[in-house]
Amino acid sequence: MAKLKRLFNDPYQIVDEMIEGYAKAHKQYVHMDDSEEAQGRVLVSNEVGKKDKVGIVIGGGTGHEPMFLGYVGKNFADAVVMGNINTSPSPDPCYAAAKAVDTGKGVVFLYGNYAGDVMNFDMGAEEAEDEDDIVVKSVTVKDDVVSAPRDKREDRRGVAGDFIVFKAAGAAAAMGKGIDEVVRVAEKANEVTCSMGVAMSSSTIPAKGGTIFEMEDGDMEIGMGIHGEPGVRRGKIDTADNVVDEMMEPILKDLPFEKGDEVYVIVNSLGATPLMDLHVCFRRVAQILEEKGITVYKTLVGPFATSMDMAGMSITLTKLDDELKEMLDYPCDTPYFTQF
Amino acid sequence: MAETLSKEYFVKVIEDLIPWIEDRKEYFTDLDSAIGDADHGINLSIGFREVASHLDEWKNENVATLYKNVGKALLDKVGGSAGPLYGSFFMKFGVPVKKKGPDEGVTDDEFVAMMDKAISIIQKRGKSTTGEKTMNDTLMPALDALKAAHAAGDDIKTAMGKAVEAGKAGLESTRNMVATKGRAMRLGERAVGHLDPGAASTAEMLEIFYKDMPDA
Numbered sequence: 001m002a003k004l005k006r007l008f009n010d011p012y013q014i015v016d017e018m019i020e021g022y023a024k025a026h027k028q029y030v031h032m033d034d035s036e037e038a039q040g041r042v043l044v045s046n047e048v049g050k051k052d053k054v055g056i057v058i059g060g061g062t063g064h065e066p067m068f069l070g071y072v073g074k075n076f077a078d079a080v081v082m083g084n085i086n087t088s089p090s091p092d093p094c095y096a097a098a099k100a101v102d103t104g105k106g107v108v109f110l111y112g113n114y115a116g117d118v119m120n121f122d123m124g125a126e127e128a129e130d131e132d133d134i135v136v137k138s139v140t141v142k143d144d145v146v147s148a149p150r151d152k153r154e155d156r157r158g159v160a161g162d163f164i165v166f167k168a169a170g171a172a173a174a175m176g177k178g179i180d181e182v183v184r185v186a187e188k189a190n191e192v193t194c195s196m197g198v199a200m201s202s203s204t205i206p207a208k209g210g211t212i213f214e215m216e217d218g219d220m221e222i223g224m225g226i227h228g229e230p231g232v233r234r235g236k237i238d239t240a241d242n243v244v245d246e247m248m249e250p251i252l253k254d255l256p257f258e259k260g261d262e263v264y265v266i267v268n269s270l271g272a273t274p275l276m277d278l279h280v281c282f283r284r285v286a287q288i289l290e291e292k293g294i295t296v297y298k299t300l301v302g303p304f305a306t307s308m309d310m311a312g313m314s315i316t317l318t319k320l321d322d323e324l325k326e327m328l329d330y331p332c333d334t335p336y337f338t339q340f
Numbered sequence: 341m342a343e344t345l346s347k348e349y350f351v352k353v354i355e356d357l358i359p360w361i362e363d364r365k366e367y368f369t370d371l372d373s374a375i376g377d378a379d380h381g382i383n384l385s386i387g388f389r390e391v392a393s394h395l396d397e398w399k400n401e402n403v404a405t406l407y408k409n410v411g412k413a414l415l416d417k418v419g420g421s422a423g424p425l426y427g428s429f430f431m432k433f434g435v436p437v438k439k440k441g442p443d444e445g446v447t448d449d450e451f452v453a454m455m456d457k458a459i460s461i462i463q464k465r466g467k468s469t470t471g472e473k474t475m476n477d478t479l480m481p482a483l484d485a486l487k488a489a490h491a492a493g494d495d496i497k498t499a500m501g502k503a504v505e506a507g508k509a510g511l512e513s514t515r516n517m518v519a520t521k522g523r524a525m526r527l528g529e530r531a532v533g534h535l536d537p538g539a540a541s542t543a544e545m546l547e548i549f550y551k552d553m554p555d556a
Contacts, residue, residue, distance in 0.1 A: 084419055086420075087420035091415065119425075212373055213374075227376075230530060
């Protein structure tokens with residue numbers, strides 16, 4: 001087990017100390033929910049209460065920064081609920097977040113499709129409905145194509161595609177759409193978003209004192225999940241072009257993406273892969289799409305959904321129509337994603 | 341029927357679970373790295389550290405409230421799947437004896453009813469049953485064995501010993517299962533050969549419930 005090259009104090013306090021630092025660093029955007037139920041695990045946008053709209057709550061385990069907390073702000077998410085590292089939050093903070101953002105128009109919970117998240121967010125939603133008559137609907141993101149075949153999409157996990165689905169839902173809510181419309185837009189974005197990742201090293205967990213899993217130096221794992229869930233193939237690290245080719249094939253086949261489509265592309269760093277390499281990878285993504293007659297509408301390259309210090313990247317494609325373009329282009333302002 | 345399990349027994353189980361998880365957290369986390377997301381042991385450790393910090397004040401409550409507090413702490417501090425599952429187990433465990441006083445113990449019948457309540461909620465929360473490579477593969481055979489031995493007239497420690505053995509056999513059966521629930525389900529055949537971390541931790545938890553029982 002390799003030595004940790006991380007900076008922290010008590011490993012059992014790392015999540016709470018991160019949240020404390022984040023709330024202070026980004027106080028122009030967010031504040032802590034100081035209710036007892038929130039347990040210090042909920043950050044609320046300073047925009048909440050300025051207008052009546054459907055509340056957008058995102059969340060999940062920590063260790064994926066800037067996912068999820070980085071996307072709380074104007075016209076994006078209204079609150080984030082944070083669990084321990086790689087672990088969903090518990091029900092009470094989910095409940096607190098719903099209470100914090102509800103303006104009477106209902107609340108949508110959005111998170112990656114993992115069993116623990118489903119159980120905890122559902123229990124939080126039940127509490128909000130039972131105790132405060134808040135209407136809560138949930139959308140679980142399912143973009144990772146290798147985690148289950150498309151005909152078993154209900155079993156797919158959510159990875160960097162979370163960003164797309166949250167962004168679309170956040171825009172729909174900011175535009176004043178009702179809760180059913182917000183859910184419809186989120187599900188539509190969910191349906192047409194496909195991702196896949198590759199990892200070349202394990203992320204590290206401070207309380208474990210080391211890496212999550214063993215990986216030989218020089219190996220890579222194609223299809224690995226964002227928490228280090230095993231992928232489809234382990235082998236020697238190959239050239240960027242070969243790796244991108246291997247990942248693009250299942251992504252393109254999945255929807256499928258076809259000639260004439262317009263796509264939004266995210267080439268996402270899992271934490272330790274530099275922008276240089278990401279752009280080398282995107283170059284190949286763009287070549288492949290051009291060969292297939294698929295138009296790249298917009299591209300994000302950088303760390304959007306990470307796994308701490310994991311070396312690796314993921315590719316996400318979203319097939320666009322006019323409505324999704326409008327949602328994804330809609331202006332927003334958050335600490336880690338701003339567009340005008 | 342006489343109360344064979346004292347209030348002290350129920351306190352001792354919690355007291356023994358606290359160092360147990362610290363000793364075993366790496367093992368459970370390593371099992372989880374093979375087929376899941378490598379947090380099972382650490383998360384239980386986070387939960388039981390919270391329990392440890394409150395146990396002295398909770399000890400004075402009756403068994404039901406003590407276990408409810410333990411469950412709520414696990415639910416709140418752990419999150420993930422282990423939080424709701426372990427949390428619900430402890431929260432429901434004391435429900436059959438919730439009317440008892442702070443110093444009262446429980447009868448064998450009541451203990452069986454408590455295990456039934458606690459294990460049944462896990463099936464409900466996880467929407468899962470045996471054969472899916474989850475903690476149910478330990479817990480459900482253990483419960484069946486406990487009920488059968490108790491119905492046949494075994495004293496509670498003998499019956500719980502049989503439950504532990506059935507649970508261990510159930511745990512071992514997860515080694516050759518393809519997972520259909522939890523994070524391991526995405527692995528298909530590649531999960532074969534690995535024990536399920538939740539089945540492993542619950543098997544050891546039941547063993548502590550057994551070992552702390554006084555001999556008949």
